[in-house]
Amino acid sequence: HAARSVTSTFAVHEPSMNDRRAADAAIAEALEGALQRDEFTVLYQPIVDLASGRVVAAEALLRWQHPLHGAVSPATFIPVAERSGEIVGIGRWVLEQAVRQVAAWRAAGADLSVTVNVSPRQLQEPHLARDVLAVLERAGAPAESLVVEVTESAMVDEAVEVAALRRLRSAGVRIAIDDFGTGYSSLQYLTRLPVDILKIDRSFVAQMDGTPEGAAIAEAVIRLAQILRLTTVAEGVETEGQAAELLALGSERGQGYLFSRPVPPEQVSALVARRQDAVA
Numbered sequence: 001h002a003a004r005s006v007t008s009t010f011a012v013h014e015p016s017m018n019d020r021r022a023a024d025a026a027i028a029e030a031l032e033g034a035l036q037r038d039e040f041t042v043l044y045q046p047i048v049d050l051a052s053g054r055v056v057a058a059e060a061l062l063r064w065q066h067p068l069h070g071a072v073s074p075a076t077f078i079p080v081a082e083r084s085g086e087i088v089g090i091g092r093w094v095l096e097q098a099v100r101q102v103a104a105w106r107a108a109g110a111d112l113s114v115t116v117n118v119s120p121r122q123l124q125e126p127h128l129a130r131d132v133l134a135v136l137e138r139a140g141a142p143a144e145s146l147v148v149e150v151t152e153s154a155m156v157d158e159a160v161e162v163a164a165l166r167r168l169r170s171a172g173v174r175i176a177i178d179d180f181g182t183g184y185s186s187l188q189y190l191t192r193l194p195v196d197i198l199k200i201d202r203s204f205v206a207q208m209d210g211t212p213e214g215a216a217i218a219e220a221v222i223r224l225a226q227i228l229r230l231t232t233v234a235e236g237v238e239t240e241g242q243a244a245e246l247l248a249l250g251s252e253r254g255q256g257y258l259f260s261r262p263v264p265p266e267q268v269s270a271l272v273a274r275r276q277d278a279v280a
């Protein structure tokens, strides 16, 4: 049975090509109709202003609860959904949830934006920019409240994807390059992509240990962003030491377990409220 091989193959440590293909096929099959069966939820991970500690944004992160196999990691199912094309419908749903959520936060008085991971498959959809703007309008959320996160390594047809990003950006949606520094042509992309925000990959944050060598790449990315007048968000901030060092190096924002894990939307509101209380 296809669904069974999902778990059995996950347990294999070094799967062969055949194991991997079988697992992919099983996941692809399980993904079909998962949206209609209500198996997805969206969690939100706060992004904080490092200087003040204030929550300024939250990243929408998709969660899939399979009825038999439990939680399946996005790192496992997103690549499969990309190959099968399911990501188009799923991604649109995430976007709608996130935009409605940011509208609700703002209506409740929290000055937040929301960031949504968008896959290259979605950027190739002919009317993506128009659809995104329609979703914003219907929810009553300004374009400025949305950030679209793209990864540099994932571009397929660059001209089409860049055109979609330009359309979004000229309407006021901001563009972030996710996992910056891990793709194969980071610096080239910066000159070709319309971009507002660089997210420093968490592997570089994890290397920060108080030595100049450990902080070298994070520091270089922050400098580069400053020169290009981009905002930096450091990903995977887990310790006070990393947060302090990132702030000293000039990174405006941070995201990571130190501040919060990805949580349901009510908990983001609670974190914002607690912070306001602390200041008042």
Ligand code: C2E
Pocket: 045, 060, 061, 062, 073, 074, 075, 078, 091, 094, 117, 118, 119, 149, 178, 179, 202, 235, 236, 237, 238, 255, 256, 257, 258, 262
């Ligand atoms: P990402 O966009 O780079 O998201 C950040 C990932 O790092 C999340 O993993 C988050 O839970 C994790 N993380 C955050 N802080 C820390 C930390 O302090 N330490 C560590 N070790 N990890 C931290 P998650 O939620 O498992 O998502 C994995 C990836 O799946 C995302 O990486 C993104 O590429 C993709 N993804 C998630 N949701 C979506 C979606 O709706 N659409 C698309 N296309 N991709 C998605």
Ligand code: MG
Pocket: 059, 117, 149, 178
């Ligand atoms: Mg992301």
Ligand code: MG
Pocket: 178, 179, 199, 201, 235
């Ligand atoms: Mg990332």
Ligand code: MG
Pocket: 178, 179
């Ligand atoms: Mg990532």
